[in-house]
Amino acid sequence: MIISENHFGKENCVAYCDVLIRRNYEVINADEHFYHFVEKLVGINFLDIVHQDNLKDFKMAFETIKPGENCRMLILLRNGIGEYYWTDMVISNNGKILSGENVIEVRCYFLSAVESRYLLALDNVNKYRTILSTYRNYLFDYNSYTDMFTIYLYRGNQCNAPIKGTLEQFRERMLRILRSDSERKEFATFYNYLKNGSNMFSCMVYLPLDEHNDELYKFKVNGDSLFSINKTSVVAGYLETVDGCVSDVIPYYATSEAVDSATGLLNKRACMEYTKSVIASKDDKIHYMIMFDVDNFKSINDTYGHLFGDEVLSKIAGIINANLNGRGIAGRFGGDEFYIFTNNIKDEEALRILLTTMRKELQYAFDSRIEDFGVTLSVGVSLFPKDGTDYEELFRKADKCLYLAKEKGRNRFIIYNESKHGSLENNSRHIHKILDLSDHSEYMSGVVSDIILELVSRGKDAIDDVANNILEQFEIDGLRIYNDNSELIYSCGEYKRMPDMTNILNDKAFLSRYNKNNSMSIGIVSSVEAWHKELYNELSDSNIMAFISAWFEFKYRRYYFFYDVFNHKSRWNDSDRNFVLIISKIIASVL
Known part of the structure; x- marks a missing residue:
């Protein structure tokens, strides 16, 4: 068995595919990506391409899924030359019936290929933005799905859209401002090319270049159509100036100067x-x-x-x-x-x-x-x-x-x-x-004083405002508070996922890390792995890369505080750490 790690550039590596499968696992229809992947067109049993280690889970999901349901799983699929690919698979029972039989729809996203193509797409986006920025004419597109027509101009990687709206709105405006029958006839030709999603067309047309100015400029239009991922047509092209006067309306921000x-x-x-x-x-x-x-x-x-x-x-x-x-x-x-x-x-x-x-x-x-x-x-x-x-x-x-x-x-x-x-x-x-x-600490002492006064005067009602203030003032991304039953009783911040602290808060190896002030400061989470693997895994999976923690007891209850930083290491000075501990103690007293 070969499980490839780098599939980008391989001829039979696809980003995703759609498959229609009978209840006996026979593939009855698929898109060309799937047939390209398995290198067969007929006689395909889907179980033949599922890795042995995933067969049981796949069959259970496939056989128990009910109409209207869908499920998702990670699974290894084998291509036509014996290589296995990690796949994010969505299995859906949408109630589709063929020849009186309920069939199942499966969509497979091949993870490594998706990643590679995503990175390539990002590079291409930046490359094409740069290319468009050097192009001196106006561009246009019409999306039949959204019914949006846009004329735009790229300069210096920036895009400006002087004309944007529905195609019918644009048509109504043009019929009002066009000056002669010949101009209206030329516009009708251009409009029909857009509406019909025509291929490889060229025509002449008078157009304005501002939503609020009806002055017209003559362009030669060159366009073509393509189909977006949802199978609807997009017409795109460029407007080539016929006379030089249009250059006078190119805004300053679109020039090299x-x-x-x-x-x-x-x-x-x-x-x-x-x-x-x-x-x-x-x-x-x-x-x-x-x-x-x-x-x-x-x-x-x-x-x-x-x-x-x-x-x-x-x-x-x-x-x-x-x-x-x-x-x-x-x-x-x-x-x-x-x-x-x-x-x-x-x-x-x-x-x-x-x-x-x-x-x-x-x-x-x-x-x-x-x-x-x-x-x-x-x-x-x-x-x-x-x-x-x-x-x-x-x-x-x-x-x-x-x-x-x-x-x-x-x-x-x-x-x-x-x-x-x-x-x-x-x-x-x-x-x-x-x-x-x-003296930074002088300023922060004023901040902390205001926070304490707010907590004392408003009690629990102040905690949301105080928490947001802490996150902003101390460069912290998230706050978690647990009680002595390891229950999360408060959180603030945009967490990817909340760490499971159920076993950790009762673990002696973890608790021993608190110092005599009942606090600990971790500047980078990778240092945790050596002394507490479970905590390290929970924090890493949650994108928490640094934290300050403390615990305090009031009214026979213990409260654990975690001030988290996401996605990067952090350095706290001693005064800021002490200020955070003081605030935590006051919060614990009002909980």
Whole structure:
């Protein structure tokens, strides 16, 4: 038996396939991917390709599945040349009847091939974005499933869509603004090509290049159709300018002059004009305006030199672009100031994940080269249209939050909330005055005092607000609290899964790790494996990479606290650890 580990590039390695199977395991129909995989067309019994170790589980699932049910399992399948592939299999009984017999539908995802093709797709996306960014003409596509027609333009890996809407909306607008019968006839030809999903077509058409401007430009259209994964047609192509006047309406942010030469990001003017154009388009989406400052960048330049400082700026640009991944535009305003305006970040939860990932990725980007060195960012965020409906108002609120982040000790992001941060008009403090807190612990003692007062005055009702404040102020991703019966009584944070601590909290080997203050601090979870394998497995499976833990007893009950960090190691200073323990003790007293 050969169980291959690297299947990418092999001719008979497929990403997924669909199979229809009789109750006697005979394959009665499948897609071409499956036949390619098994290298047979007829006489296929599905049990013949299931690995012996998985036969029992597969047969039990297959034979007991009821109409309307489905199940999922990991299983090894053998291809036509005797190699076994790990497969994520979905078995479904959708009530399908053929020749009076109930048949079962099976979809197989070949894991290694899916991974390889996913990575290849990511590379291709970035490659094609770069190629499109060098293309000087406008592009278009029409998706018959969503009925959305879009004209768009790529420049500097950024995409702008001056025309976007349903095909019928676009047709109605065009019939209003076209000036002659010949222009309407040309448009009708183009419209029919789109509507019918035509192959390899070319025509002439007059089109506008703005939702709010009806000025027309003449284009030669070249297009073709393809079919998406759900079997619906997508027509795509490009609009080639017939006269030179259309070049005059290409926006500044779409030109080569708009790119900052040091980082490859857009410059300040380009960011401003792009943001204003999106706001003016009234696309009914939410957009986040995000402003960054590199903390203590002058000190980095003074200590390590300006060449290293330039390398830091370049690294920041790369991390921003890689994580934003086309979901908006990124720019450099000058010096150590950066900017993002998002297009496809759906909610605050997704935004927090993006910001946390970028900030922590950067913090450890130079870890292997310079001991105890990390680049941190202060970040301010405002939301369109909630926080403002024009560029200036959004900018002022994001800017305010940026400097609040600096005042609070840097290395954090603050999302504007008027109830917390006040309106701009009522804010008497000069928000551009940065409080340089040389003593971090002095600031944190004020934070802890406020938290304690809130717990004392509100009791249990304050725990949610306090927990969220702890996560933000102490750079912690999750909080878990257990009682002495190993029951999880409170959690906060976006956990991949919750660790099972049932046996661990009663285990002497684990409990012995608490020090005389009933606390422990683990900076990287890999160190746990040597002394507690079960705890290590639970934490690793939950993407917890570091934690602070403590226990306290009140009213004959013991409470265990775990402050977790996801996906990266962490370093806590002594004062922050002590502050967390003080807060934990107060929380335990109100539980």
